[in-house]
Amino acid sequence: xxxCSGLILASALLFYAIVYxxxxxxxxxxxxxxHAMGQEDTIHIPLGKTAEEAIQLFRRSPTLNVIHRxxxxxxxxxxxxxxxxxxSNLQLxxxxxTWLGWKWGWGGEFSIGxxxxxxxxxxxxxxxxxxxxxxxxxxxxxxxxxxxIKSVTVDIKGTxxxxxxxxxxxxxxxxxxxxxxxxxSTPFNIEGxxxxxxxxxxxxxxxxxxxxxxxxxx
Numbered sequence: 116x117x118x119c120s121g122l123i124l125a126s127a128l129l130f131y132a133i134v135y136x137x138x139x140x141x142x143x144x145x146x147x148x149x150h151a152m153g154q155e156d157t158i159h160i161p162l163g164k165t166a167e168e169a170i171q172l173f174r175r176s177p178t179l180n181v182i183h184r185x186x187x188x189x190x191x192x193x194x195x196x197x198x199x200x201x202x203s204n205l206q207l208x209x210x211x212x213t214w215l216g217w218k219w220g221w222g223g224e225f226s227i228g229x230x231x232x233x234x235x236x237x238x239x240x241x242x243x244x245x246x247x248x249x250x251x252x253x254x255x256x257x258x259x260x261x262x263x264i265k266s267v268t269v270d271i272k273g274t275x276x277x278x279x280x281x282x283x284x285x286x287x288x289x290x291x292x293x294x295x296x297x298x299x300s301t302p303f304n305i306e307g308x309x310x311x312x313x314x315x316x317x318x319x320x321x322x323x324x325x326x327x328x329x330x331x332x333x
Contacts (some may be wrong), residue, residue, distance in 0.1 A: 117119060120186075120226040122237040122282045122317060123247060127225075128262060130319070133328070136148075138162070138213040138215045138218065139162075139215065139281060140159040140160055140161050140162065141157050141158075141159040143152075144160075144218075145157055145158055145160050147247060147248060148160065148245070148248060151245045151246055151247055151248055153315070154217065154303070159216055160219050161173055161218075161219075162213070162216035162217065163210075163216055163217045163218070164216055164217070164220055165252075166184075166190070166191050166193060166210035166217045166235060167179055167181060167193070169210050169216070169217035169218055169219055169274075170193060170208050170210060170219060171322070173219040174208075174219075174223060179193075179195055180195055180196045180197065181193050181194070181207055182194050182195060182196055182284040182285070182288070182290070183193050183279075183282055183284050185292070187209070187294070188248060188251065189211055189212065189220075189250075190209060190210050190211040190212045190217070190220060191209075191210050191212070192207060192208070192209055192251065192254075193207070193208045193209075193210060194206070194207055194256070194284070194290055195207075195208070195248050195299070196288075197224065201325040204224045204225065204226050205224060205225060205238075205240070205257065205258060205290070206222070206223075206224035207222050207223060207224065207240070207242065207254070207256055207292075208220075208221075208222035209222055209250055209252070211274050217265065218220055220248075220250055221245055221248070221250045221252060222242070222305045223240060223242050224240075225238070225240040225326040230297050234330040234331050235260040235261065235328050235329070235330055235331075236259075236260055236261045236263075236264050236307050236316035236329050236330060237254065237257055237258065237259060237260055237261075237264060237267065237291070237305065237307050237316060237328070237329040238257045238260060238326075238327065238328050238329070239257035239305055239318075239320075239322055239326060239327065239328075239329065240255070240256060240257060240283070240325075240326035241253070241254075241255045241257055241301075241322070241323055241324060241325050241326070242254050242255075242256075242324070243323040243324060244297055251294050252294075252295075253295045253299050253323065254291065254292060254293065254294050255269055255279075255293050255295065255296070255305065255320075256291065256292035256293075257290070257291055257292075258288065258289065258290055258291065259281060259289040259290070259291055259307075259317075260328075261316075261331060263309050263310075263315060264307040264308070264309065264315070264316065265308060265309055265310045265332075266278065266279070266292075266307070266308045266312075267279035267281065267291045267293070267304055267305065267306065267307050267308070268283070268305075268306045268308070269293050269295065269303055269304070269306075270304040270306055271299055271300070272303060272304070273301055275293055275298075277293050277294075278291065278293065279291040279292060280292055285296070300317050300323070301321050301322065301323050302320060302321045303319070303320055304318065304319050304320070305318050305319055305320060305329060305330065314329065315331055315332055316329045316332060317332065323331070
C-alpha cells in the first residue's frame with residue numbers, strides 16, 4: 116500500500132514538473148512560440164489568474180475595454196476596443212487556459228479612423244495560424260459599419276464558405292468574426308449580404324495578414 120501511494124505521489128510530482136516546465140514564463144511553450152514568431156531570444160509570456168490579467172501583463176496595459184468574450188477550444192477570445200487620439204483600435208487576443216493559469220496565445224489589432232465614409236460596409240483584419248502551435252486561428256474579424264449588412268461569409272475559393280458570427284456589443288457597434296479551418300489559405304472573399312440575401316459588399320483578400328475596409332457595391 117505504501118509503495119502504491121508513493122508511486123501515485125511520484126507520478127503527480129512528475130506531472131506537475133512537466134506542466135511547470137512547459138507552461139512557465141520562458142518555458143517550452145514560450146520557446147516554441149518564439150521560434151514560430153521568428154524571435155531569436157525566448158519571450159517570457161506571463162501567467163495571469165484570469166484571461167484579462169494575462170493580457171494586461173503581456174501587453175503591459177493597466178486597463179482593458181473588453182467588449183466580447185468568445186469561448187473556444189483551449190481558452191477564450193477577447194475582443195477589445197482601444198481608443199487613442201480619436202482612433203479606435205479593434206483588438207483580438209487569444210488567451211490559453213493552462214494548468215498554471217491563463218497565458219497569452221496569439222492575437223492582433225487594427226486601427227479604425229473616427230470619420231468613416233458612408234459607403235463603408237465592413238472593416239476587417241485577417242490573422243493567420245502559427246505553424247506548430249495549437250490556436251483557434253486562422254481567423255478573420257472586424258466591425259459591421261453599415262446597418263444594411265445582416266450576414267457575412269468568408270468564401271475560400273475552390274473549397275467552401277464559412278458563416279461569420281455577428282455580435283451586437285453596444286447599441287452602436289456590431290462585430291463579426293469567423294474561425295477558419297487550419298487548412299484555409301488565401302485568396303478568399305469576404306462577402307456582406309443584406310436582409311434579402313443580396314450580395315452588397317465583397318472584397319478579395321490575398322494577404323493572410325491583411326486589414327482594411329470593404330465598401331458597399333455601387
